[in-house]
Amino acid sequence: MIKIEDLEFTERLSEGGFAIVFKGRFKGTEVAIKKMKLSDGYTEDQELFQKEVFLLKSLRHPNVLSFIGVCISTSGDLKHQFIITEFMENGSLDHYTKKLKGKFLIEQKLDILLDICRGMMYLHYKGILHRDLKPQNVLINRGGTAKIGDFGISRVADVQATMTGHCGTMEFIAPECLQEERYTEKCDVFSFAIMMYELLFECKPYENQDFNLFTIALKVINGLRPVVPFNTEDPKAFEKFTDTILTKHPKTYIASVVVDYISLMKVCWSALDTERPSFEEIFESIKEFRQRIEYQ
Template sequence: MKNFQFFKQVSSNGRSRRRLFLGEYKRAVSWSKYLVSPGAEIKCDGEEEWSADMSELFIGNKFASGRYSRIYRGVYKQRDVAIKVVSQPEEDEDLAAVLEKQFTSEVALLFGLDHPNIITFVAACKKPSVFCIIMEYMSGGSLKKYLHQQEPYSVPLNLVLKLALDIARGMQYLHSRGILHRDLKSENLLLGEDMCVKVADFGISCLETQCNNPKGFTSTYRWMAPEMIKEKHHTKKVDVYSFAIVFWELLTSLTPFEDMTPEQAAFAVSHKNARPPLPPECPGALWHLITRCWSRNPNKRPHFIEIVSILKGYSESLNLDPDFFRSFRSSSHRTILHHCLPKCISEPWSFKKTC
């Protein structure tokens, strides 16, 4: 079998054994000090319910990385997984403490989640100065990667709605459990082979009742709501704002505020009420929904339960009638849509007739 390689794992009793792993084995040299041996387990002790049996973990090639983390492909108990390895910087005790807190919070949140549009948590290991989280492997990669492989404005509208609905359903589930994601962006949305989207990366997520301090954490400016940029008190509506930016990405396949630095984008959003320009061909119905979602006033942004209802109605109507959005392309319909949308939520099949 082409490109298959055997590689070694060192078990807890010191004996080595071999296993077949799909794909070329490759390891980042700079991370070798955290591993027992090439392709081996990460040292870990723990009796928590979510603790991994590290003798069952095989680490393969790295496929993504961040400033303090690396993500490897692997096998855990004969299941394809992604392994997020987080290292604590030895020279910065404060940052090390922050990263440990984020790890603990992420595991605590992921452990209790079960939804088809949320990444599935498998197990974790906590052993300073390295932590790892084992999750299901999503073969399609990130939504950001997928969109950047497309021509601008080329994603079919039915697929745009399908992807947006997957994201909204995942976020509705999180919010129903009182969880704020706070870092919703295309890079943190993962695709399966069937183009199912799953929300991932809960490093700075929190329970709404515990998000008391708006300062001291970092997110990504291009997707951040104005109140987060200003470090003001924020609610679940920050995720709704970020969803609107992702929706814009789905429609355009572009990077928001691409002609600005992240800092310039943050200033434009928070002080000038700037938003990325929607394409002229954007259907008026979607224009209305997106502009509501990224409203400056958080109270004017809809909840995800409403967003899911609207998108579901749009998707079903588009499947029945490919020309469903044609009459909504011009801005002259926006006032009409403002009155029609409430009916669409409760009676999606009557939306076209009503408008």
């Protein structure tokens, strides 16, 4: 247990529905300090806190955010709870994408996706479903390595039980979760596909469509997916897009990589979870894309 007096809060970084994240220091080391929001009668908040701490303590992988410790302090009748993790200098993938917009190399994007695959393969091997995989929950360190974080609504898969219930962030939720049907680890693959879309096209999945979140949910259940902003069978439109892709290598195979990338993305967001590939299969495909660009 970390004492509150051993923590130094240096900068407020972000705020979400369940927590406020600060940059800070612990015994001379830069850390991220996540302060949990506790509402009146905070049974559910307490459960989220305990669940995230339990999961983080059990995880050790280069592509999963490293847990440092937990701090609980009291002030009068108030209890303050903090989760301390390693500090990721480049922030979330969402922030990183905006920061590099217009200068984000395809090699970097593929490397980040490979990192996410490695982290997700590890989580699924451990029987853990993330259930809220999105750019805001992937963190990037100074060297550009991606690590998966925010396990507040993650769940340990139980092969004896039916996994049901609401999970995730609306634009990234698989249709079976939206319908509160039985779901498996393949719900994370659907979320990954939406992330693939955001990374390749550097835009939000439904930003040009006048839908509220409830409408998006209904339409996703009925087959709505993010719109690819060009027709891959229109040579001029396709060439115009591939010309915008930045790479440090010759563009000899960029067109074929983009076509196969989009095909993989679409398989990953299939309506039937049984048609979606595993993260092992996704990893092998993306690794081949990366090699095709670099070793042509």
